[in-house]
Amino acid sequence: MQDAQDIIDTAHEMADAARQAILPLFRSASLATDNKRPADFDPVTEADRAAEKAMREVLARRRPKDAIFGEEFGHREGSSELTWILDPIDGTRAFICGAPSWGVLIGLSDGQGIRYGLIDQPYIGERFEGGLGLSRLTGPDGQRPLAVRNGVTLDQATLMTTFPELGTEAEAEAFRRVAAKVRLTRYGLDCYAYALLALGQIDLVIEAGLQSYDIAGPLAVIEAAGGIVTNWQGGSAAQGGQVVAAATELLHQQALELLNA
Structure with a gap:
């Protein structure tokens, strides 16, 4: 992609914005939670909604031609061939329990496949990134390459x-x-x-x-x-x-x- 660096920079700005929206609400006694499916507990919190809104605001400013598909606010059509796929808090049940195993998910599709993605865990400060020539973890201990384990039966x-x-x-x-x-x-x-x-x-x-x-x-x-x-x-x-x-x-x-x- 010709604008790969702008895509990467935008994704990181989105993840930063989601962190800022979420962290003040994590382990908060006043966290507001709704149930999307009363017959089967499927929680959504004010943090989910605030994080997706924050990411959408970044995209509206930086890449208004790209489409968006998010868990909480659905589709926004775009005129480019790119679609950002957003899960503001994957693991909302863990989130409301105070367990730091949830994450912010960002993916980018060009219509032929997923070309770039982030898994961000704001509370422990780890960000896993892959695609567009990158494969890395950035966290409290600095930056290191990602690589799957080989040779395991x-x-x-x-x-x-x-x-x-x-x-x-x-x-x-x-x-x-x-x-x-x-x-x-x-x-x-x-x-x-x-x-x-x-x-x-x-x-x-x-x-x-x-x-x-x-x-x-x-x-x-x-x-x-x-x-x-x-x-x-x-x-x-x-x-x-x-x-x-x-x-x-x-x-x-x-x-x-x-x-x-």
């Missing part, structure tokens, strides 16, 4: 997902087939699990029931770090749904075989 692998229930019973059973073969399975980190995969700390993330804003940013970060992200059939995961992220082609293929057994 399935029986040595660490697998993560957010919810043990994992969607339908059939999807949960498919997940358990993979979990039975790995060394360690852990739950509950939302988008931070994808960041750990890109950092080389874990080897697999398997989820179901995702939206495009849940995976666009992480997808770009993991692919830039050398990993693989697809749906459970091996196709594009950019639209969400069933997602498997793997550090290596071998682990990816083994996971697909078990998921579809």
